[in-house]
Amino acid sequence: MNPVTAPWVRTRLRAAPGAAVALAVLVALTACLAAAFPRALDRYTDAGLRQAVEHAPVDESSILVTAGPDLDGGVAHTEESVRPGHLTELYESALDTVGRPLVVDAKRSSYGVRTTETLPSPETWLPRPDGLPAQMLLAAPNALADHTRLRSGRLPEVPGKEATVSTTEVQAAVTEETARTLHIEVGSVIHLPGRQDLTVHVTGIVAPEDPDSPYWSVDSLLRTPSLRRTPGPMGASNPTYWVGGLLLAPEAAPALLSVAPTVRYWHLTPDPDALHSRDLGPLASAVASLESGPGLEELHARISPLTDVTTGLDAAFTTYGELRGDIGPLIVVAASGAGTVAAVVLLMAGGLAADRRRAELALLRARGASVRGLAGRLLAETAVVAVPAGALGYGVALLALPGARPLPALWAAVAVTAVACLALPLRAAAHRAVRVHDGRRDAASARASRRRTVAELTVVVLALGAVETLRRHGATNGAGDLVALAPVLVGVIAALVLVRLYPLPLRGLARPARRLRGAVGPLALARAGRSSASAVLPLLALLTAFTVAAFGGSVLSGVADARDRAALVSVGADGRVEAETALPAGLPGRIGKAPGVREVTEVGLDYRARTNDGRQSLPLAAVDPGEYAALAGRTDLGAFPAGELRRPGGAEGGSEDAVLPALASPTVAERFGGDTFQLRLADGSVATLRIVLVRDRTPAVYGDEFLVVDRAGLAPGAVRPNVLLLTGGDLDAGALHRAADDAGTVQLRSEKRGTYVDSPLQSGAEHIYTAAVAAGAGYAALALLLSLASTAPERAALLARLRTMGLTRAQGRRLLVLESLPQALPAALGGVLTGWAAVRLLSPGIDLTTIAVSATTSPAGRAELSADPWSLAVPAVAVLVLAVGVAALQAWWSGRRAAVAELRAGDAR
Known part of the structure; x- marks a missing residue:
């Protein structure tokens, strides 16, 4: 050049x-x-x-390394093994053993010595609910001053700065909660008999800096006392006793050796800022090494052959x-x-x-x-x-x-x-060959080359293979990266097919259009047929955006529906008020007046109904058939005809001879079949039932086993209402709690739905899908605008020429609108069809359960992908509106300009 x-x-x-x-x-x-x-x-x-x-849980989110004191080197060696200096050295060795990328947070980790058993105290001033003495757990954790705030007294010390196995008096601190519950004060003395009696002087009361930190949560007794029950038969009223924790100075650890069995512990808490999802594999390998690999062998060599590592x-x-x-x-x-x-x-x-x-x-x-x-x-x-x-x-x-x-x-x-x-x-x-004139490139007359045909067939084969692989193996079973492009490839196929089919109707309509009266219709059709044949990119952008919008919108809609359904199955209605005993008589009326409540359905639920032999217990719901059938129909939870569940006309309530029809779950129906059987209710009365209806679900009971009967057929007061199922569009949780007045627990479907989103990965995936759909729609609109902008000067010049020949402004607007429809209509209709086909084709391989409820199983079953009508219709309508709007706007703007300027602009092209 x-x-x-x-x-x-x-x-x-x-x-x-x-x-x-x-x-x-x-x-x-x-x-x-x-x-x-x-x-x-x-x-x-x-x-x-x-x-x-x-x-x-704290014991599962960290690494707990434990080892007993060294007992193979004499008393002095054993005492040295539990002293703070030696524990610190072993703590640093344990930190060196933890392999990267797993990083331990030193500020949240702890180590020390504690007893493995609690010791009863004979002090009568300690609370004794059932006459049993309170018991104490002794611990000597490190850095107590760094994790507490002193409320009264002082922190414990060791006279002479050193304790031995023969030490019989030590100092300790307790937390505020322990002091308040067990009536401990500064200056209190607690005697603990053991293998060697130990006297503990309480010198201070402290408050944890961070009560929820791992330092205090590894053994919660050090922070909060516990009321325990002595072992005994199930259901027996066994006596209770208090257990609390005493915090000794680290230097006092040797004194614990002669009192009770002790253990050295190193609680290693991972640094949350060092946890990255990309390192998940190496993180799992580092943990496995500590549990049963080279890391554990190294701990055995550095600490003790009996060192144990536990983690979740x-x-x-x-x-x-x-x-x-x-x-x-x-x-x-x-x-x-x-x-x-x-x-x-x-x-x-x-x-x-x-x-x-x-x-x-x-x-x-x-x-x-x-x-x-x-x-x-x-x-x-x-x-x-x-x-x-x-x-x-x-x-x-x-x-x-x-x-x-x-x-x-x-x-x-x-x-x-x-x-x-x-x-x-x-x-x-494209300018490899020197040309002066390219010739016409009409869509209605263009013919595809062999290379283009081969390339299109290759893409079609790849797309069909990806779709079939996804249908067989699913998107979550490692089907390959090609599967992830399946929706895009479906859009590519549709674009290629539409470009091939687009000229056919134009050729078919060209000759009949000549017979139409008026020039606007035939001219618009002729203009559409003479448009550029290279329309693959705009159609590819539009149809891919349609597919992504349909797929993404269906995913979001499916996730929302799955959560709503799971919450509905768990609660049974829009709201639920349940108590262990019968609800107060006036409660249904108060609940019915709460804001948002439209219907209140009473249910008597007996979880302890048993067969006559007492071997099987079944949840029995006593209902009013009419109200309950209406609720089941509204919620689509096992709808049934109310008449089939009503008690027989001659059956009197409470008669054991009267056989009540029952609705049952499939497992219960399979167990009892069509024979009559008897149930003994919690109040001792007996009901004779026959299963006449089988449903997978029912509003009152969540589970695989249930029975539903007419309450009027039971003995009066046998199963009094203890559950209220509420129907309403916008229930007020605060108003319902106030109306219930602690008579029962209140559950709302909306609140239950929120519990299914418990991971940022779920919400992040939804945000990414929303952003992807929005970005795809924006770029599709931009693609359409670019396509229209490429021919805007030519259309403006055409209108100017036609106006010099008598074309009115209204006719000019109709011409541009009609010219844009042959391109916009196939794109819109093809987009709807492509989006629907993509969802239908790919739905067998897509399981939305995990993203919906953060678990592999849902109360409502598998969450499947289904086409969302709004995700299909809105983009199609938007394309038509945008295409027609741009054409009308250009016609209006061209009508405001002088024809000479437009002609010069067109000639310059």
């Missing part, structure tokens, strides 16, 4: 500053969204792992891994769909720029410019705009979502920038 007097890039940017700014905004926004996805995913997954560990971290990691494994593929589906639409829009932006400069590029090739040189200059021109914009988007993502890995976000932003930079230069390859 010949040298030029002015730099190419500067000249081109000055010639089209608006296009450069638009490209920069598009690249910056896309790079920001692309970089934000992996960072948001990191934050959600890490938060989910930390919550899984923190919400586990492996179970927490496994549970979280299963949740992540179930949710992860669904997130990939959303990300791949939104990413495909964004990539298509970037390619369309480059294609639009290439079409706008087609004449310029053809002229440069005719004057001797090489394809390589032309592509290189176009690349430099685009990179000057796209690279800073991509860097800006990446920086915004870093600032908006801190605390995640920067490298995956960087690669995502680089990928977006690369696509934006290469889109225009790659289109320069």
